[in-house]
Amino acid sequence: MSVSTAALDSSVCAPLPVLGQDVTVPLVTGGEVTYAALDYAASAPALQRVWDDVAAYAPYYGSVHRGAGYLSQLSTDLFENSRRTVAEFLGCRADDQVVFTRSTTDSLNLLAAAIPAGCQVFVYETEHHASLLPWRDARVTYLNAPRTPGQAVETLERALADRDPYGPALVCVTGASNVTGELWPVKELAAAAHAHGARIVLDAAQLAPHHPVDIAELDVDWVAFSGHKLYAPFGSGVLAGRADWLQAAEPYLAGGGASRKVARRADGGVDVDWHTTAARHEAGSPNVIGVYSIASACKALTEAGFDTLVGREQELVRRVREGLAEVPEVQVLSLFGDDAPRVGVISFVVRGWNSSHFAAALSAEYGIGVRDGLFCAHPLVRTLLGSDPQDPGECGAPEAEPGERSLNAIRVSFGAGTPDEHIERFLRAVSELVRQGAQWKYRTEDGRCVPDRGEAARTV
Numbered sequence: 314m315s316v317s318t319a320a321l322d323s324s325v326c327a328p329l330p331v332l333g334q335d336v337t338v339p340l341v342t343g344g345e346v347t348y349a350a351l352d353y354a355a356s357a358p359a360l361q362r363v364w365d366d367v368a369a370y371a372p373y374y375g376s377v378h379r380g381a382g383y384l385s386q387l388s389t390d391l392f393e394n395s396r397r398t399v400a401e402f403l404g405c406r407a408d409d410q411v412v413f414t415r416s417t418t419d420s421l422n423l424l425a426a427a428i429p430a431g432c433q434v435f436v437y438e439t440e441h442h443a444s445l446l447p448w449r450d451a452r453v454t455y456l457n458a459p460r461t462p463g464q465a466v467e468t469l470e471r472a473l474a475d476r477d478p479y480g481p482a483l484v485c486v487t488g489a490s491n492v493t494g495e496l497w498p499v500k501e502l503a504a505a506a507h508a509h510g511a512r513i514v515l516d517a518a519q520l521a522p523h524h525p526v527d528i529a530e531l532d533v534d535w536v537a538f539s540g541h542k543l544y545a546p547f548g549s550g551v552l553a554g555r556a557d558w559l560q561a562a563e564p565y566l567a568g569g570g571a572s573r574k575v576a577r578r579a580d581g582g583v584d585v586d587w588h589t590t591a592a593r594h595e596a597g598s599p600n601v602i603g604v605y606s607i608a609s610a611c612k613a614l615t616e617a618g619f620d621t622l623v624g625r626e627q628e629l630v631r632r633v634r635e636g637l638a639e640v641p642e643v644q645v646l647s648l649f650g651d652d653a654p655r656v657g658v659i660s661f662v663v664r665g666w667n668s669s670h671f672a673a674a675l676s677a678e679y680g681i682g683v684r685d686g687l688f689c690a691h692p693l694v695r696t697l698l699g700s701d702p703q704d705p706g707e708c709g710a711p712e713a714e715p716g717e718r719s720l721n722a723i724r725v726s727f728g729a730g731t732p733d734e735h736i737e738r739f740l741r742a743v744s745e746l747v748r749q750g751a752q753w754k755y756r757t758e759d760g761r762c763v764p765d766r767g768e769a770a771r772t773v
Protein backbone atom coordinates (compact mmCIF):
# COMPACT_ATOMS: atom_id res chain seq x y z
CA MET A 314 0.00 0.00 0.00
CA SER A 315 1.36 3.42 -0.87
CA VAL A 316 0.13 6.46 0.99
CA SER A 317 1.03 10.01 0.00
CA THR A 318 0.01 13.45 1.13
CA ALA A 319 -1.76 13.87 -2.17
CA ALA A 320 -4.02 10.94 -1.29
CA LEU A 321 -5.78 13.15 1.25
CA ASP A 322 -7.75 16.14 0.06
CA SER A 323 -7.90 18.40 3.11
CA SER A 324 -8.43 21.57 1.12
CA VAL A 325 -11.94 21.55 2.59
CA CYS A 326 -10.52 23.00 5.82
CA ALA A 327 -7.58 22.63 8.16
CA PRO A 328 -7.81 20.62 11.37
CA LEU A 329 -8.75 22.62 14.45
CA PRO A 330 -5.89 23.26 16.92
CA VAL A 331 -6.02 20.83 19.85
CA LEU A 332 -3.85 20.24 22.90
CA GLY A 333 -1.06 17.72 22.53
CA GLN A 334 -0.30 18.31 18.86
CA ASP A 335 3.43 18.65 19.58
CA VAL A 336 3.75 15.93 22.22
CA THR A 337 6.46 13.40 21.37
CA VAL A 338 6.58 9.81 22.62
CA PRO A 339 9.45 7.27 22.66
CA LEU A 340 9.50 4.34 20.23
CA VAL A 341 10.68 0.93 21.38
CA THR A 342 12.84 0.80 18.26
CA GLY A 343 14.63 3.99 19.26
CA GLY A 344 14.03 7.70 18.93
CA GLU A 345 10.84 9.69 19.35
CA VAL A 346 7.89 10.65 17.19
CA THR A 347 5.01 13.08 17.47
CA TYR A 348 2.10 11.25 19.08
CA ALA A 349 -0.78 10.37 16.74
CA ALA A 350 -3.95 10.52 18.85
CA LEU A 351 -6.43 8.27 17.04
CA ASP A 352 -8.66 7.38 19.99
CA TYR A 353 -11.15 10.25 19.75
CA ALA A 354 -14.10 7.93 20.42
CA ALA A 355 -12.80 7.37 23.95
CA SER A 356 -11.74 10.95 24.66
CA ALA A 357 -11.04 13.66 22.12
CA PRO A 358 -8.18 16.06 22.82
CA ALA A 359 -9.33 19.40 24.13
CA LEU A 360 -9.53 22.21 21.61
CA GLN A 361 -6.89 24.88 22.15
CA ARG A 362 -9.72 27.42 22.02
CA VAL A 363 -11.47 25.69 24.91
CA TRP A 364 -8.31 25.55 27.00
CA ASP A 365 -7.59 29.23 26.35
CA ASP A 366 -11.13 30.20 27.36
CA VAL A 367 -10.88 28.20 30.58
CA ALA A 368 -7.46 29.67 31.38
CA ALA A 369 -8.80 33.19 30.85
CA TYR A 370 -11.70 32.53 33.23
CA ALA A 371 -9.71 30.66 35.91
CA PRO A 372 -8.57 33.79 37.87
CA TYR A 373 -12.22 34.82 38.18
CA TYR A 374 -13.37 31.47 39.55
CA GLY A 375 -16.04 31.79 42.22
CA SER A 376 -18.96 29.99 43.82
CA VAL A 377 -22.09 29.60 41.70
CA HIS A 378 -25.61 30.67 42.77
CA ARG A 379 -24.49 31.20 46.36
CA GLY A 380 -22.46 34.38 46.66
CA ALA A 381 -22.99 38.12 46.65
CA GLY A 382 -19.40 38.88 45.63
CA TYR A 383 -18.40 40.01 42.17
CA LEU A 384 -16.61 36.77 41.23
CA SER A 385 -19.54 34.69 42.40
CA GLN A 386 -21.95 36.76 40.33
CA LEU A 387 -19.64 36.57 37.31
CA SER A 388 -19.35 32.77 37.66
CA THR A 389 -23.10 32.41 38.03
CA ASP A 390 -23.69 34.43 34.86
CA LEU A 391 -21.09 32.36 33.02
CA PHE A 392 -22.68 29.12 34.24
CA GLU A 393 -26.19 30.09 33.14
CA ASN A 394 -25.00 31.60 29.87
CA SER A 395 -23.28 28.28 29.20
CA ARG A 396 -26.65 26.58 29.65
CA ARG A 397 -28.13 28.86 27.00
CA THR A 398 -25.20 28.21 24.66
CA VAL A 399 -25.67 24.45 24.93
CA ALA A 400 -29.41 24.78 24.39
CA GLU A 401 -28.76 26.76 21.21
CA PHE A 402 -26.12 24.26 20.03
CA LEU A 403 -28.63 21.42 20.42
CA GLY A 404 -31.59 23.26 18.90
CA CYS A 405 -33.59 22.88 22.10
CA ARG A 406 -37.28 23.77 22.15
CA ALA A 407 -38.50 26.69 24.26
CA ASP A 408 -39.65 24.50 27.16
CA ASP A 409 -36.72 22.06 27.17
CA GLN A 410 -34.34 21.90 30.11
CA VAL A 411 -30.55 21.58 29.97
CA VAL A 412 -29.21 19.70 32.99
CA PHE A 413 -25.47 19.52 33.57
CA THR A 414 -24.08 16.18 34.68
CA ARG A 415 -20.72 14.42 34.88
CA SER A 416 -20.95 12.47 31.60
CA THR A 417 -23.24 10.65 29.17
CA THR A 418 -23.36 7.75 31.61
CA ASP A 419 -24.41 10.09 34.41
CA SER A 420 -27.01 11.73 32.18
CA LEU A 421 -28.66 8.44 31.25
CA ASN A 422 -28.60 7.22 34.84
CA LEU A 423 -30.29 10.49 35.85
CA LEU A 424 -33.02 9.90 33.28
CA ALA A 425 -33.34 6.28 34.39
CA ALA A 426 -33.96 7.52 37.92
CA ALA A 427 -36.62 9.93 36.62
CA ILE A 428 -38.77 7.63 34.48
CA PRO A 429 -42.30 7.02 35.80
CA ALA A 430 -43.18 3.87 37.68
CA GLY A 431 -44.05 1.00 35.37
CA CYS A 432 -42.19 2.51 32.44
CA GLN A 433 -41.09 0.01 29.80
CA VAL A 434 -37.73 0.71 28.20
CA PHE A 435 -36.69 -0.48 24.74
CA VAL A 436 -32.98 -0.61 23.97
CA TYR A 437 -30.98 -2.32 21.23
CA GLU A 438 -28.27 -4.78 22.18
CA THR A 439 -25.97 -2.65 20.04
CA GLU A 440 -25.81 0.17 22.59
CA HIS A 441 -22.82 1.31 24.61
CA HIS A 442 -23.09 0.13 28.20
CA ALA A 443 -23.88 3.71 29.24
CA SER A 444 -27.26 3.39 27.53
CA LEU A 445 -27.65 -0.39 27.81
CA LEU A 446 -27.35 -0.78 31.58
CA PRO A 447 -28.93 2.13 33.56
CA TRP A 448 -32.53 0.87 33.40
CA ARG A 449 -32.33 -1.48 36.37
CA ASP A 450 -35.64 -0.44 37.95
CA ALA A 451 -37.63 -0.59 34.71
CA ARG A 452 -39.10 -3.31 32.53
CA VAL A 453 -36.49 -3.57 29.79
CA THR A 454 -36.93 -5.09 26.34
CA TYR A 455 -33.61 -5.70 24.62
CA LEU A 456 -33.87 -5.59 20.84
CA ASN A 457 -31.66 -7.71 18.57
CA ALA A 458 -29.02 -6.03 16.44
CA PRO A 459 -30.53 -4.85 13.15
CA ARG A 460 -28.62 -5.28 9.91
CA THR A 461 -30.07 -2.27 8.09
CA PRO A 462 -31.46 1.09 9.22
CA GLY A 463 -34.86 0.02 7.91
CA GLN A 464 -34.71 -3.15 9.96
CA ALA A 465 -33.93 -1.05 13.03
CA VAL A 466 -37.16 0.88 12.55
CA GLU A 467 -39.19 -2.26 11.79
CA THR A 468 -37.81 -4.04 14.88
CA LEU A 469 -38.78 -1.13 17.10
CA GLU A 470 -42.25 -0.80 15.59
CA ARG A 471 -42.98 -4.51 16.18
CA ALA A 472 -41.76 -4.31 19.77
CA LEU A 473 -43.79 -1.20 20.53
CA ALA A 474 -46.91 -2.67 18.93
CA ASP A 475 -46.71 -5.60 21.34
CA ARG A 476 -46.39 -3.50 24.50
CA ASP A 477 -49.10 -2.37 26.87
CA PRO A 478 -50.30 0.81 25.10
CA TYR A 479 -51.49 2.46 28.32
CA GLY A 480 -48.23 2.56 30.25
CA PRO A 481 -45.28 4.91 29.80
CA ALA A 482 -42.52 3.76 27.46
CA LEU A 483 -39.05 4.99 26.55
CA VAL A 484 -36.77 4.10 23.64
CA CYS A 485 -33.01 4.57 24.05
CA VAL A 486 -30.84 4.64 20.94
CA THR A 487 -27.40 5.80 19.89
CA GLY A 488 -26.92 8.42 17.21
CA ALA A 489 -23.62 7.01 15.98
CA SER A 490 -22.15 3.68 17.05
CA ASN A 491 -19.05 3.87 19.22
CA VAL A 492 -17.89 0.63 17.54
CA THR A 493 -18.69 1.00 13.84
CA GLY A 494 -19.27 4.75 13.59
CA GLU A 495 -22.45 4.08 11.63
CA LEU A 496 -25.25 6.65 11.85
CA TRP A 497 -28.59 5.39 13.11
CA PRO A 498 -31.96 6.50 11.65
CA VAL A 499 -32.78 8.65 14.66
CA LYS A 500 -35.53 10.74 13.10
CA GLU A 501 -37.35 7.65 11.81
CA LEU A 502 -36.98 5.88 15.16
CA ALA A 503 -38.35 8.97 16.94
CA ALA A 504 -41.36 8.97 14.62
CA ALA A 505 -41.97 5.28 15.31
CA ALA A 506 -41.68 5.81 19.07
CA HIS A 507 -44.09 8.73 19.11
CA ALA A 508 -46.57 6.94 16.85
CA HIS A 509 -46.85 4.25 19.54
CA GLY A 510 -47.04 6.67 22.48
CA ALA A 511 -43.42 6.22 23.58
CA ARG A 512 -40.66 8.73 24.20
CA ILE A 513 -37.08 8.53 22.96
CA VAL A 514 -33.68 9.52 24.35
CA LEU A 515 -30.72 9.93 22.03
CA ASP A 516 -27.26 8.89 23.20
CA ALA A 517 -25.28 11.50 21.24
CA ALA A 518 -21.89 10.81 22.83
CA GLN A 519 -20.42 9.81 19.46
CA LEU A 520 -22.74 11.93 17.30
CA ALA A 521 -22.43 15.41 18.80
CA PRO A 522 -18.64 15.75 18.24
CA HIS A 523 -18.92 14.71 14.59
CA HIS A 524 -22.28 15.92 13.34
CA PRO A 525 -24.81 18.67 14.17
CA VAL A 526 -27.54 17.52 16.58
CA ASP A 527 -30.89 19.32 16.55
CA ILE A 528 -33.41 18.13 19.13
CA ALA A 529 -36.36 19.83 17.46
CA GLU A 530 -35.45 18.65 13.96
CA LEU A 531 -34.86 15.06 15.06
CA ASP A 532 -37.96 15.26 17.28
CA VAL A 533 -36.32 13.36 20.13
CA ASP A 534 -37.38 13.88 23.71
CA TRP A 535 -33.90 13.97 25.28
CA VAL A 536 -30.27 14.11 24.21
CA ALA A 537 -27.29 13.03 26.32
CA PHE A 538 -23.60 13.63 25.59
CA SER A 539 -20.21 14.09 27.27
CA GLY A 540 -17.83 17.02 27.23
CA HIS A 541 -14.70 14.87 27.01
CA LYS A 542 -15.77 13.59 23.59
CA LEU A 543 -16.72 17.10 22.43
CA TYR A 544 -13.16 18.48 22.71
CA ALA A 545 -13.60 19.63 26.32
CA PRO A 546 -11.86 18.34 29.46
CA PHE A 547 -13.18 15.45 31.55
CA GLY A 548 -15.92 15.66 34.14
CA SER A 549 -18.90 17.31 32.48
CA GLY A 550 -21.93 16.15 30.52
CA VAL A 551 -25.41 17.17 29.42
CA LEU A 552 -28.94 15.84 29.55
CA ALA A 553 -31.25 18.10 27.54
CA GLY A 554 -34.90 17.75 26.68
CA ARG A 555 -38.41 17.55 28.05
CA ALA A 556 -38.89 18.86 31.56
CA ASP A 557 -42.00 17.06 32.82
CA TRP A 558 -40.49 13.70 33.87
CA LEU A 559 -37.50 15.49 35.36
CA GLN A 560 -39.70 17.90 37.34
CA ALA A 561 -41.88 15.09 38.66
CA ALA A 562 -38.99 12.87 39.78
CA GLU A 563 -37.19 12.97 43.08
CA PRO A 564 -33.93 14.93 42.81
CA TYR A 565 -31.08 12.82 41.41
CA LEU A 566 -28.96 13.97 44.35
CA ALA A 567 -30.38 15.45 47.55
CA GLY A 568 -28.59 18.51 48.83
CA GLY A 569 -27.92 22.20 48.52
CA GLY A 570 -28.82 23.77 45.22
CA ALA A 571 -31.58 21.26 44.49
CA SER A 572 -33.66 22.51 47.42
CA ARG A 573 -35.58 25.77 47.33
CA LYS A 574 -36.79 25.74 50.94
CA VAL A 575 -36.06 23.45 53.89
CA ALA A 576 -37.94 23.72 57.21
CA ARG A 577 -38.23 21.69 60.39
CA ARG A 578 -41.65 20.26 61.21
CA ALA A 579 -43.26 20.23 64.63
CA ASP A 580 -42.76 16.46 64.80
CA GLY A 581 -39.00 16.90 64.35
CA GLY A 582 -38.85 15.99 60.67
CA VAL A 583 -37.88 18.10 57.68
CA ASP A 584 -40.02 19.46 54.86
CA VAL A 585 -38.27 20.18 51.58
CA ASP A 586 -39.49 22.24 48.66
CA TRP A 587 -37.42 21.17 45.64
CA HIS A 588 -36.65 23.29 42.61
CA THR A 589 -38.58 22.54 39.42
CA THR A 590 -35.87 23.98 37.17
CA ALA A 591 -32.72 22.13 36.04
CA ALA A 592 -31.29 22.94 39.49
CA ARG A 593 -33.50 20.13 40.87
CA HIS A 594 -30.96 17.61 39.55
CA GLU A 595 -27.79 19.67 40.01
CA ALA A 596 -27.28 19.48 43.78
CA GLY A 597 -23.94 20.48 45.20
CA SER A 598 -21.38 22.96 43.90
CA PRO A 599 -21.45 22.61 40.13
CA ASN A 600 -18.47 21.97 37.89
CA VAL A 601 -18.50 25.48 36.47
CA ILE A 602 -15.22 25.06 34.58
CA GLY A 603 -16.45 21.81 33.02
CA VAL A 604 -19.73 23.43 32.04
CA TYR A 605 -17.96 26.47 30.59
CA SER A 606 -15.63 24.20 28.62
CA ILE A 607 -18.60 22.45 27.00
CA ALA A 608 -20.12 25.79 26.04
CA SER A 609 -16.77 26.94 24.64
CA ALA A 610 -16.51 23.76 22.54
CA CYS A 611 -20.04 24.29 21.23
CA LYS A 612 -19.14 27.82 20.19
CA ALA A 613 -15.86 26.74 18.61
CA LEU A 614 -17.47 24.04 16.47
CA THR A 615 -20.26 26.37 15.41
CA GLU A 616 -17.94 29.23 14.53
CA ALA A 617 -15.57 26.93 12.62
CA GLY A 618 -18.48 25.84 10.45
CA PHE A 619 -19.73 22.43 11.53
CA ASP A 620 -20.73 21.44 8.00
CA THR A 621 -17.20 22.19 6.79
CA LEU A 622 -15.71 20.11 9.62
CA VAL A 623 -18.03 17.25 8.70
CA GLY A 624 -16.87 17.46 5.09
CA ARG A 625 -13.22 17.15 6.06
CA GLU A 626 -13.91 14.28 8.44
CA GLN A 627 -15.79 12.41 5.74
CA GLU A 628 -12.72 12.71 3.51
CA LEU A 629 -10.66 11.13 6.29
CA VAL A 630 -13.25 8.37 6.72
CA ARG A 631 -13.10 7.63 3.00
CA ARG A 632 -9.30 7.45 3.01
CA VAL A 633 -9.10 5.19 6.06
CA ARG A 634 -11.70 2.79 4.71
CA GLU A 635 -10.06 2.67 1.30
CA GLY A 636 -6.63 2.17 2.86
CA LEU A 637 -7.80 -0.67 5.10
CA ALA A 638 -9.58 -2.29 2.14
CA GLU A 639 -6.18 -2.61 0.43
CA VAL A 640 -5.03 -5.02 3.17
CA PRO A 641 -6.81 -8.39 2.63
CA GLU A 642 -6.10 -9.50 6.19
CA VAL A 643 -8.13 -6.61 7.65
CA GLN A 644 -11.84 -7.06 8.33
CA VAL A 645 -13.74 -3.84 9.09
CA LEU A 646 -16.71 -4.37 11.40
CA SER A 647 -20.10 -3.12 10.25
CA LEU A 648 -23.79 -3.60 10.98
CA PHE A 649 -25.31 -1.75 8.05
CA GLY A 650 -22.74 -2.43 5.31
CA ASP A 651 -20.12 -0.50 3.37
CA ASP A 652 -22.51 2.14 2.05
CA ALA A 653 -23.85 3.18 5.47
CA PRO A 654 -23.09 6.80 6.45
CA ARG A 655 -20.71 6.99 9.39
CA VAL A 656 -18.55 9.27 11.50
CA GLY A 657 -14.82 8.94 12.14
CA VAL A 658 -15.02 5.74 14.18
CA ILE A 659 -13.87 2.48 12.54
CA SER A 660 -13.25 -0.90 14.20
CA PHE A 661 -11.51 -3.84 12.63
CA VAL A 662 -9.69 -7.11 13.25
CA VAL A 663 -6.58 -8.44 11.52
CA ARG A 664 -6.38 -12.09 10.53
CA GLY A 665 -3.55 -13.84 12.35
CA TRP A 666 -3.21 -11.14 14.99
CA ASN A 667 -4.31 -10.74 18.57
CA SER A 668 -5.98 -7.31 18.48
CA SER A 669 -4.24 -6.17 21.66
CA HIS A 670 -0.89 -7.20 20.20
CA PHE A 671 -1.61 -5.19 17.05
CA ALA A 672 -2.66 -2.11 19.03
CA ALA A 673 0.43 -2.39 21.23
CA ALA A 674 2.68 -2.53 18.16
CA LEU A 675 0.99 0.55 16.68
CA SER A 676 1.80 2.41 19.88
CA ALA A 677 5.29 1.12 20.65
CA GLU A 678 6.66 1.10 17.09
CA TYR A 679 4.77 3.97 15.43
CA GLY A 680 3.59 6.28 18.23
CA ILE A 681 -0.07 5.75 17.31
CA GLY A 682 -2.75 5.61 20.00
CA VAL A 683 -5.81 3.49 19.18
CA ARG A 684 -8.19 1.41 21.29
CA ASP A 685 -8.46 -2.35 21.61
CA GLY A 686 -11.07 -4.43 23.40
CA LEU A 687 -14.85 -4.62 23.35
CA PHE A 688 -15.31 -0.84 23.72
CA CYS A 689 -17.91 -1.09 26.53
CA ALA A 690 -20.30 -2.51 23.95
CA HIS A 691 -19.81 -6.21 24.61
CA PRO A 692 -23.01 -7.59 23.02
CA LEU A 693 -22.45 -5.59 19.83
CA VAL A 694 -18.80 -6.59 19.36
CA ARG A 695 -19.66 -10.22 20.08
CA THR A 696 -22.40 -10.04 17.43
CA LEU A 697 -20.07 -8.46 14.90
CA LEU A 698 -17.36 -11.06 15.56
CA GLY A 699 -19.86 -13.92 15.48
CA SER A 700 -18.81 -15.15 18.92
CA ASP A 701 -20.67 -17.24 21.45
CA PRO A 702 -21.86 -15.24 24.50
CA GLN A 703 -19.71 -17.52 26.67
CA ASP A 704 -16.49 -16.91 24.77
CA PRO A 705 -13.89 -15.17 26.96
CA GLY A 706 -13.37 -11.49 26.38
CA GLU A 707 -13.63 -8.20 28.20
CA CYS A 708 -12.76 -4.53 27.93
CA GLY A 709 -9.02 -4.12 27.62
CA ALA A 710 -6.50 -6.76 26.64
CA PRO A 711 -7.48 -10.41 27.13
CA GLU A 712 -5.28 -13.08 28.65
CA ALA A 713 -4.40 -14.38 25.18
CA GLU A 714 -0.71 -14.09 24.36
CA PRO A 715 0.47 -12.07 21.37
CA GLY A 716 -0.35 -13.94 18.18
CA GLU A 717 -3.23 -15.92 19.71
CA ARG A 718 -6.80 -15.27 18.58
CA SER A 719 -8.68 -12.92 20.86
CA LEU A 720 -12.28 -11.85 21.30
CA ASN A 721 -11.67 -8.15 20.83
CA ALA A 722 -11.09 -5.62 18.07
CA ILE A 723 -9.06 -2.54 17.22
CA ARG A 724 -10.73 0.86 16.95
CA VAL A 725 -9.30 3.90 15.17
CA SER A 726 -11.17 7.17 15.65
CA PHE A 727 -10.51 10.74 14.64
CA GLY A 728 -12.18 14.11 14.25
CA ALA A 729 -11.83 17.85 13.90
CA GLY A 730 -8.27 17.98 15.25
CA THR A 731 -6.75 15.07 13.32
CA PRO A 732 -3.86 16.02 10.99
CA ASP A 733 -3.49 14.28 7.63
CA GLU A 734 -0.13 12.87 8.72
CA HIS A 735 -1.71 10.85 11.51
CA ILE A 736 -3.98 9.09 9.01
CA GLU A 737 -1.08 8.49 6.62
CA ARG A 738 1.10 7.05 9.40
CA PHE A 739 -1.70 4.80 10.62
CA LEU A 740 -2.37 3.31 7.19
CA ARG A 741 1.36 2.82 6.55
CA ALA A 742 1.75 1.13 9.95
CA VAL A 743 -1.15 -1.26 9.33
CA SER A 744 0.33 -2.26 5.99
CA GLU A 745 3.83 -2.77 7.38
CA LEU A 746 2.72 -4.74 10.43
CA VAL A 747 0.61 -7.10 8.34
CA ARG A 748 3.24 -7.49 5.63
CA GLN A 749 6.40 -7.60 7.73
CA GLY A 750 5.26 -8.39 11.26
CA ALA A 751 6.12 -6.54 14.43
CA GLN A 752 9.68 -5.35 14.92
CA TRP A 753 9.63 -6.18 18.61
CA LYS A 754 8.56 -9.00 20.88
CA TYR A 755 5.56 -8.47 23.18
CA ARG A 756 4.18 -10.07 26.30
CA THR A 757 1.05 -9.78 28.46
CA GLU A 758 1.67 -7.89 31.68
CA ASP A 759 -1.05 -6.92 34.18
CA GLY A 760 -3.71 -7.56 31.55
CA ARG A 761 -2.05 -5.40 28.89
CA CYS A 762 0.05 -6.33 25.88
CA VAL A 763 3.40 -4.55 26.24
CA PRO A 764 6.75 -4.63 24.41
CA ASP A 765 9.41 -6.89 25.82
CA ARG A 766 12.31 -4.52 26.26
CA GLY A 767 14.85 -7.29 26.08
CA GLU A 768 14.81 -8.33 22.46
CA ALA A 769 13.66 -7.29 18.99
CA ALA A 770 11.52 -9.71 17.00
CA ARG A 771 13.42 -9.01 13.80
CA THR A 772 16.25 -6.86 12.54
CA VAL A 773 15.23 -3.23 12.87
